[in-house]
Amino acid sequence: MKENPGEVRGPGGGFDAGAEFDRQVEGLVELGYPAAAGLGVQEFRSLVDPLRAVAEDRGAGECFPEAGRVPFLLVVTRQMVPIERTMELTAVHGKKKPGFVDRSFEPGSLERFVPVKEAVLPHQDAYLLLDVERGEEFCGVVPGDAMAVIAERGRTPLTVEEGVALLTHFPQTLVKNKCFSLGGSRCGDRRVPALWISAGAPKLGWCWEGNPHTWLGMASAGGRGAR
Template sequence: MTDRKSSVTTSGSLSHDAGEEFDRQVRTLTSLGYPALAGRTPEQFAELAAPLRAEAVERAGAAAGTPYDPAANGRVPFVLVVTRELAPVERTMPLTSLHGGELPGFVDRSFEPGSLERFVATEEAEPPGGDGVHLLFDIERGEEFCGAVPSDAMAALAGRGRTLLTIEEGIALMTHAPRILVKNKCFSLGGSRSGDRRVPAIWISRKAPKLGWCWAGNPHTWLGMASAGARHA
């Protein structure tokens, strides 16, 4: 099934090597069936992602060998993202699961028919390039914003020069680093909006990851705001 193996230290944190981690993420996507979703063979999918490997090593290589623990500090060096142009959200969200869990992720019924397609990337979070794959660097779960009004959290992150995650990027984060989602430390995805006050979010429901939404003006004690340092394609 999924290839989620990484070097684990005695403390339970992950040992990060950028090149090995990039290869693992490609294998994970391949084992989950992303090539077929994108209408490609595994070899073609690997070729599509391959040009991004050097950038991952260059930007995240400084962290090589350094232990990191997504569950504890809510941070991940980088993830490989496949956008909905290649793999529909409705098909990729069920491919996620909690760390150590068996139940598949799901899209909440609060997304009325046809509404999910309207949650597109904001201008600031627009995925780079046109190949349908990109890298997201320096990701933070954003639990410091648990209990904050989402619109205030988004403004604070913009002031720091950070970018909000899209729905596809949130799914990529869950796919490659399922340890990131823990009880009372879930996250909103302010990089995808539909023109109204709804802000997408991923949290835990029925022992599985759920993609839902919350109002931009309503705080939740268990819901922070995910962000990243940069994108690259």
């Protein structure tokens, strides 16, 4: 996978959304997403390739992963590849130790964390998440309050799969003291999923919606798109 995705540029020097989309597709292919989804490589490409036009049409913007801002993400849902598997394919930037789902998710509980009404998915298999921020401005803010501000801004909190996609395509976004909650997936109780670093690897865990953490913000996006 390209080491400096923020440097994907077009002939005029500006951000090249088509080239960035291609980079993300190739990265998923290299990680083994097609096989994990039970598809051949060409089948996988055929599934996601229509989204390239969406990226070119709606994916322009700033791409500064180190600052936690990217114009779009190619998201593959748990209907295609289980979250437990996609987490294993992540790593902290510059390291190889695979990510994991924390054991605080009791058996079967992760499946109950589904998109909230503010995070309706445009497609059940794959789609684009647009105008993404990891949300470190919300570090130290109660998650429930952070989600209220995000809603007031007309933005949407990220689901678990979308958080995994951000980490997968842009591992530079997950760093010490700038980790992020994923308020777009809930299960009806006070738990809010989150991604942070544990023992040198990405961990998918959860925190209480009423408890602030100085090292944990709230990721959000401007919208979603599919064809």
